[in-house]
Structures are given as C-alpha cells and as structure tokens.
Amino acid sequence: MTNTRRNRIGPHLDPLYGYSYALTSNRELSCALVRDCARTALAARNVPRDDRVFKSWLFGILRNDCSDRLGQCDAQPSTLADDLVVEDWGIGRCDDRVINGLTVRLGLTRLSRHSRELIALIDIAGFGYADAAAFLGLPIAVFTTRLSRARRVLMRALVDGNVRALPQAKQSKSK
Amino acid sequence: MSGTWPTWDTLNAYVDGELSTRESAAVARALVSRQDLTEQLAQISRLKMAVQESVPHVEVVLPAERHALPWPTLAVLGGLLLVVLAAAVLWFGG
Numbered sequence: 001m002t003n004t005r006r007n008r009i010g011p012h013l014d015p016l017y018g019y020s021y022a023l024t025s026n027r028e029l030s031c032a033l034v035r036d037c038a039r040t041a042l043a044a045r046n047v048p049r050d051d052r053v054f055k056s057w058l059f060g061i062l063r064n065d066c067s068d069r070l071g072q073c074d075a076q077p078s079t080l081a082d083d084l085v086v087e088d089w090g091i092g093r094c095d096d097r098v099i100n101g102l103t104v105r106l107g108l109t110r111l112s113r114h115s116r117e118l119i120a121l122i123d124i125a126g127f128g129y130a131d132a133a134a135f136l137g138l139p140i141a142v143f144t145t146r147l148s149r150a151r152r153v154l155m156r157a158l159v160d161g162n163v164r165a166l167p168q169a170k171q172s173k174s175k
Numbered sequence: 176m177s178g179t180w181p182t183w184d185t186l187n188a189y190v191d192g193e194l195s196t197r198e199s200a201a202v203a204r205a206l207v208s209r210q211d212l213t214e215q216l217a218q219i220s221r222l223k224m225a226v227q228e229s230v231p232h233v234e235v236v237l238p239a240e241r242h243a244l245p246w247p248t249l250a251v252l253g254g255l256l257l258v259v260l261a262a263a264v265l266w267f268g269g
Contacts, residue, residue, distance in 0.1 A: 101228030123226040
C-alpha cells in the first residue's frame with residue numbers, strides 16, 4: 001500500500017517543488033517543504049482516492065506548511081498596477097531577450113505571493129482553472145481575472161526594463 | 176482595443192486551453208484578421224513557457240521509507256534488553 005502511495009506522490013514532486021519555489025524563491029526551503037509534504041502524505045491514515053482531489057490535497061499540505069513558515073504577511077493580493085491597460089505593453093520590445101526563464105524568475109519576485117501562486121498553479125503545477133480556483137477558494141471568474149492580471153503585471157515588470165537577464169546586459173555593454 | 180472581444184482574460188484562457196470548443200473557434204477566427212491579437216497570444220505563450228523554465232532544476236526524491244518495527248517485535252527486543260541488563264547487574268554487581 002505504501003508503494004502505491006509512493007507511486008502516486010512521485011509524479012507530483014517536481015510540480016510541488018516548482019510551486020514551492022514560486023512561493024518562496026528559495027531552493028533549500030522548497031526542497032524541505034516538498035520532503036515534509038511527502039512525509040506527511042506517506043504517513044497519513046487516509047488519502048483521497050480520486051487523482052485530482054489527491055493532487056489538490058498534496059498541494060494543500062505544502063501550502064499550509066509554507067504559510068506557517070513564511071507567515072501571512074504577504075498573503076493578500078497586490079494592487080500593484082491594477083489599472084494597467086493592455087495597450088501600454090510595448091509589444092515590440094517583448095521578445096525572447098525580455099521574456100525568458102531567468103528574467104521571469106526575477107520578475108516573479110516583484111509580484112505578491114498571491115499573484116505568484118496564481119501563475120504557478122497554472123503554469124508550473126498544471127492545475128486547470130476550476131481546480132485552481134477551488135484550491136484557493138475563489139469563484140472561477142475571480143480566479144480567471146486575477147490570473148490574467150497577474151500575468152499582465154509580470155509582463156509589465158519585464159517590459160518596463162526593470163528586470164533584465166545577463167545576455168541583455170552584455171549587449172548593452174558592447175554598444 | 177479595450178472593450179473589444181476577445182478580452183485579455185479570454186486570450187489567457189485560450190492559451191491555457193480553458194475555453195470551450197466553440198469559444199476557441201471564435202478566438203481562432205478573430206486571430207485571422209487581428210495581427211495585434213496574434214502578437215499578444217505569442218507573448219502569453221512565451222511567458223507561460225518562461226515561467227516553467229524559471230524554476231531552477233533540482234532533483235527532488237521521495238524521503239526514504241521508514242521501516243518501523245511492529246510492536247510485538249519491539250516488546251521482545253525490550254524484554255531481551257532487560258534480561259541482558261539484569262544479567263550484567265548480577266554478574267558485575269554480585
């Protein structure tokens with residue numbers, strides 16, 4: 001039975017780590033949170049049978065532990081740049097030098113934990129909107145709006161030039 | 176562009192595969208005549224991919240399984256330990 005449970009947990013380890021990293025921006029803490037989450041899940045007397053419920057249950061364990069360790073100070077949605085409009089993006093500047101893994105990693109740190117969580121649940125953890133909204137206790141319409149707003153704010157942080165990866169810096173030096 | 180369909184929310188849902196078949200088809204039709212929408216979609220897709228790439232790679236493994244001994248075995252081992260201790264006390268103390 002334990003092996004069955006281990007097999008069920010295994011595929012979620014990387015998404016759990018990615019989600020945890022998005023919340024904490026700390027590799028060691030993220031690994032510790034995932035390990036503790038797995039231990040808790042392995043030791044639990046009862047686990048959900050349904051795979052989707054099981055996944056939410058796992059992420060819930062990690063989320064609670066993470067909140068306990070980090071506190072609730074940054075748990076509220078950010079109002080940063082809530083009034084941004086799409087036309088202001090500067091689309092022409094938004095190429096691969098601006099949007100890549102490294103710049104996004106830095107850019108995510110500029111968002112509130114709530115916004116990072118919305119993005120991580122969809123793009124890293126692979127939740128659907130309905131499951132992610134239920135996970136956060138939000139109506140799906142509210143979740144949809146907040147997710148797209150969080151992406152817009154992240155995009156704005158990248159486009160505004162406040163976040164730059166090393167290759168971009170090298171290019172400007174060489175000019 | 177504000178106030179026109181598809182909205183920014185809809186475009187995000189389209190990229191995330193959250194629209195119904197009918198809605199997706201309508202967005203696809205709108206894309207044909209709207210270059211600005213195509214660029215926005217490309218950006219959302221790029222951002223989505225970059226978020227996935229933003230997580231530093233770490234090998235995450237399940238914690239080793241703890242093989243707890245069943246209580247009857249623990250009781251026997253405890254009894255044996257007591258016998259050994261008692262024998263040691265008698266041997267060295269007597």
